[in-house]
Amino acid sequence: MTDRLDGNAIAGALQEVFGREMTTATGVCGHCGDSNRLGALAVYLAGPGTVARCPGCDAVLLVLAEVRGVTCVDALGFADLQPAG
Amino acid sequence: MERTAVLGRLSWRFATVLEVTAETDQTHSIVLDAPDWPGHLAGQHVDVRLTADDGYQAQRSYSIASAPSDEQLVLTVERLDDGEVSPYLVDELRAGDRIELRGPVGGYFVWRPTDAVPALLVAGGSGIVPFRAMLREHGAAMSAAPIRLLYSARTFDQVIYREELLRLAARDGIDVSITLTRAQPAGWHGYTGRVDTALLRQVSWPPEEHPAVYVCGPTGFVEATANALVGLGHDPGRIRTERFGGTS
């Protein structure tokens, strides 16, 4: 379960949190400036919560934690996050 | 007509299993009756949720194996022996059972029949599943975009959708190449050995044609294939990947 997955794997969770399809949204890494669709992020599901990292530099971009049935999201790793038109 | 999934708030719905069919000894297709299914795009996913009698729940995301134009929603699931959900779906689930679904979700690893550029699909093992939806959709929509599929399986018996892929290979605009990495039946005319730079150079569109590239399979397979494609000169920004983990 150490496997790295892609942002596609959390499409449902992202849509639930953001209220819209987010794997086609574009995020800019606040650490290295790399720009990627969220579907292309490196995703790790096998922890207490879900961590999505920059595929270029591995910086943490997004953390999803389900606390008592409510999914909390921290997207502070992005310098910019733009949903697809 | 543009099919658009209804977005916004996701909710769980019940789907009834109509039929479970074996694709290989490890892989079954589950045909579902999902009332009010909003439609989907080829390559999208569905989240599946199971609930035990003590309230314990497990949730996984699966690629949709059926085309948007197919009448029924189909998931194809490979049993992972140390898994929690996939052994249930493959071994235990039967017609008449009900499971919870949420979706369709995703939009990144998606192919549309209106896409005009050539597409290269590279599958490892059960990574063929979303590509089956794309190839079916290609046929149903009579897409003019040429598609090449390179599919890596261990043995001939482990080739999922074998008959259908052979039929598809006969169609115009679709090229199917299969490589068997572990053993080949007598008289095998396809490729042998792992997907590597040499094989990709042979079957893929040249980078100058700017194909849309989709790679789906186990994490290691996807990493190696994507790296080889970049090495051949493909634009990393045009390579979409979908890694199947061992989490199911």
Added chain:
Amino acid sequence: MVTRGFHGRRRAEVDPARVPPGQYVTRDFPVLSAGPTPRRLAADWTFTIRGAVDEPVVWSFYELRALPATTITTDIHCVTKWSKLDTQWRGVSLDTLLADIDTSADYALAFSDGGYTTNLPLADLTGGQAMIAYEYEGEPLTPEHGGPARLLVPHLYFWKSAKWVRGIELRDDDQPGFWENYGYHNYGDPWKEQRYSGD
């Protein structure tokens, strides 16, 4: 609604008194990870105690191996609800590493390769409650499970047992670590089911 025939990945028959509330027992050893697995050679690994000390103290892997080791058999409890019983670990007690360190700190922040951190009261690292483990079930600890060495604090939820640990920062104030920042409990006692902040 219950899914017919689904029971989840349960379930060894065990003495329920050994299983904290909300946990189930697994025989395999799920790998928890929030990022790529660091592949650090033991030769390149060091363990540092820094922060509220006069001088940071650093051990190489070989210096750590030369210290008196202890072997313990214990149960581990992950906040994702699996527990694993009778796991055997070998390593160096934190009591040994902290023996010559003079500090006023009440808290510790463990830090790892890959940037992971987790916080604990210093008192939970002493008194034979914690070790830097380098062997699991008689074999060198694999990278997937935190090798070359990890923190092991089995009386708390397993996210406190930092994999790939590189050291401990002793602090006068309590600074939340990675998961503690995202709503997980600051202390994490499995017997009190302290999964989330406020539990």
